[in-house]
Amino acid sequence: MPLITYREALRHAMAEELTRDENVVIMGEEVAQFNGAYKVTEGLLEKFGPKRIVDTPISEAGFIGMGVGASMLGIRPVMELMFWSFYSVAFDQILNNAANIRYMSGGLINCPIVIRGPANGGTNVGATHSHTPENVLANHPGVKVVVPSTPYDAKGLLKSAIRDNDPVMFLENTILYGEKGEVPEEEYLVPLGKADVKREGTDLSIITYGRSVLHSLKAAEILEKEHDVSVEIVDLRSIRPLDFDTVLASVKKTHRVLIVEEQKPFASVGAQLSDMIQREAFDELDGPIHRLSTVDAPAIYSPPVEIEQLPNPQRVLKAALEALA
Amino acid sequence: MSTKPTATPDKKDASGSSRNAPINASLSAEARIELYRKMVRIRRFEERSLRAYQSKKIGGFLHLYIGQEAVAVGCCSLMGENDHVITAYRDHGHAIAVGMDTKPLMAELYGKVTGCSKGKGGSMHYFDPSRNYWGGHGIVGGQIPLGTGLAYALKYKGLKGAAMAFMGDGAVNQGAVHEAYNLAALWNLPVIFVIENNGYSMGTSQARSSAGELARRADAYDMAWDIINGHDLYEVRDKMDTLLTRAREKSLPAVVEIKTYRYRGHSVADPDKTYRNKAEIEEYQRTKDPITLFQETLLGEGVLTQEIIEKIDTEARAEAEQAAEFAEASPFPTVEDIQKDVYWEADNPSERKSQGRLFFN
Structure with missing residues (x-):
């Protein structure tokens, strides 16, 4: 089995899902031309073009909320937060809108959005950039929360997350991006909720x-x-x-x-x-x-x-x- | 510095000319009466819901739309197949304007399972995706990025449509609104940001809350903007038609400020005694009531008669009463219903792909 990095595994997951479903869009700060602040999305712009791989302004409340709205009409946005720490400026969009829209509409509306990015300490970036909000997120019924530790899990879980009809919060780790692990070449999924x-x-x-x-x-x-x-x-x-x-x-x-x-x-x-x-x-x-x-x-x-x-x-x-x- | 609206050709400045605009001139007598009827139905529904609130049938908040009817009715009457609407918590008028049945609307206020959101949303959270109505949102300005996302999806799918994202005048100072403005202008998204300016963000007047002219902030984003007299249904339709057509055909956003007024407090919890005087309300009711004005217009056109007016009013009162009776007679949701409609997967177990526990008690 090929040894690839956690970063590459995430990229492969996105590339496969972009190919599979034309409604999948990758969005976030520096995800396209810059190739990703952590190079997770490197090469995707070249392969899929600017309609599918979209650079956003530094405007998390705006673009995450926009993704929530687009998902209500069937788009499947995969939104990158450069750091999960920045969720605080989009808190209302994530945890009032994405988390509650299905409930408050009595089940009439789905929000198939994925919000992904690193959520970890250990890189000497201080308190504002080191939040680990999985407990805060999981405290909101309506959202799902995933935290993969290996390249194999990262790829299989991200593919499942993108196909999920509920909003999925996908928490990665900048220190894990370079970690290598065995990942099969053939397609596979890792279901959410399986330890x-x-x-x-x-x-x-x-x-x-x-x-x-x-x-x-x-x-x-x-x-x-x-x-x-x-x-x-x-x-x-x-x-x-x-x-x-x-x-x-x-x-x-x-x-x-x-x-x-x-x-x-x-x-x-x-x-x-x-x-x-x-x-x-x-x-x-x-x-x-x-x-x-x-x-x-x-x-x-x-x-x-x-x-x-x-x-x-x-x-x-x-x-x-x-x-x- | 431009201080002039960028969207309206000068010839349409006078509201009188709006009556002759093609979008209005082409209306049949029946269609004109239907617009009038919708405004009356909204007002009677709101009045009936207030009585229900006062008799403690409704919990929480109740933000009434009385006085603003021409805005929702005018805007929503222009919707085509691929046009979408989203608004804030003063959402009853838009719900009726897009065609929702008043029975489930009233039942939602009563917290009944027959409500449009099964009693899970309440007054501030009405939705009907089948009518392209996406809420019904409780946080000031929080719905505006969502409305921008509706427009993004339209453009992404190559559909000729537009989204109308309504907000109150208090929302214009929220960061999310400005972030949405920037994205819409940056990416030429077909969204009209509609500021329903009723003069007060809760109990704080515009003069005490917002610097500058509200719609003109669009200039900073190179977006077209316009100001509309919200008491004039024909003008609302005329100017909104121009912007919607532009959005659908050229995929261009705009900001529009529709000047209107609410007769009741911010919500029913607002005693409305501290920040404005009664004379101000009475003056508006006397000179600019949107229903009275349109009634006079249609009487002048020979479309309405006193007989039809009375019939419409009687029917609207009866409809509101029947909605209240339906709500009263409906059951409440059960405790078992609390954990339904949280996750799509939990509600569709045969299609569930994930495993493990979704709920923790």
Whole structure:
């Protein structure tokens, strides 16, 4: 199987869907002539032309709202946010309009829009550019939320997201863009709402998603080699819909849980999972549910310190040992 | 600096000439009566809904359209197959103007399952995609990018149509509106931004909220703009026809400010005692009421008679009453209905592709 980057996998997903469905349009700041601020859309303008690949002004409320309106008439806009952090200036369009239009119309209107872009810290860009809004987004019934960790998942999930008739929030990661992974040449889809066990184990379940999956896999290797601990890693891939059955199956197998997330801890995805696990698998637990989150403060700029604010393999290792104690 | 509207040829400045504009001159007597009837039906519906609100049949807000009827009726009467409408929360007039049945409209106010949004939207959130009516939006100015998107979709699909994106005068200071202006002008989208200027953004007068002339802000975006007397149905139709034709044929946007007036408070929660005086309202009612003026015009044309006027009024009152009876008699949605119409996939389980939990209780 070819090894390609996460960035290329996303690009291939978009190219395939652009070819498949003439109503798919890629829009965003610098997506066309500039080839994408992070080169995700590189070459698409050349291949598909300016009707399909559209540079927008820096005007998120305007162009995201425009995409919502166009989607009501059957266009399938795939809107790039240069950073998911910029969702704040389009909040009303995303979480009042896209999220609610089906409901408020009594099911008469669909909004098949995808909003995608990176949502992560770790690149020393400070608090305004480092938001991870998956919990905020998932708090709004009506939208779906996807956070892929590998090139394979990124491609299969993005293709599913583009075909979805509901608004899908697709959260990527600038640090993952260059990560390589095996991606088949033949077409495939990864359904939304299906978790993936990235590593099998028996002593501890790490429930995680996004870049934290990679940190957790590194920590798991160390735990196996140096501590003789077998860790299972469940990659949620999708936050809403949520594959809680796979989480429960892992909890029932290992009886110990660590949730790792690049989220501030208050009302985070991990907080939601903790509640669900204790409620639905209380008797399976041999100890309290542990959580490793981002250190609870705005994203610090200072490069060496930001590494310690976020989950990283050493922090995961330490948290795992605490969860096993 | 240009301070003159860019869209209207000078010859049409006087409202009297609008009557003779082809779009109006070609109207049959029946069509003229129908325009009049629609305005009367809107007013009676609004009056009846106010009584329902006062007798506590309706929750939340109720923003009445009384006084502004000629705007929605005039604009929506021009709609062709590929023309679309979106507006803000003062949305009852547009709903009736595009042809929605008043029974589900009233039932929506009552929060009944027979409402046009199954009781899930309420007064501010009427929709009817089958009539190209896309709401009904609660956040000031938030619908304007959506209206621009309707125009974008028309252009993308190569359809000859236009979108009318209505807003109140208070919306012109919202950032989303300006972002939409820029996109529409930048990409030559067939959208008419219609400012229904009733003089007050809630309780704050235009003089206290907005710098400059509202429509003239279009100059900054190189968009055509115009000002219309909203009490004159013929003028609304005449000038809007010019802009809509231009949008459909040349795919060009425009901003139009339609001067109008609301007789009631911003919503029924507004006691309307602090920011304007009664004399101002009475003066408008006496001299510029859109229904009275059009009635006089049609009487002058020999199209209306006192007999027809009375019949239309009786029927409109009866229709509003029947709508209220229908609403009253209809059931409420059930608690089980709360989680329907959230996700397309949840409502179409046989076609669902995703897995996992969509709801969390």
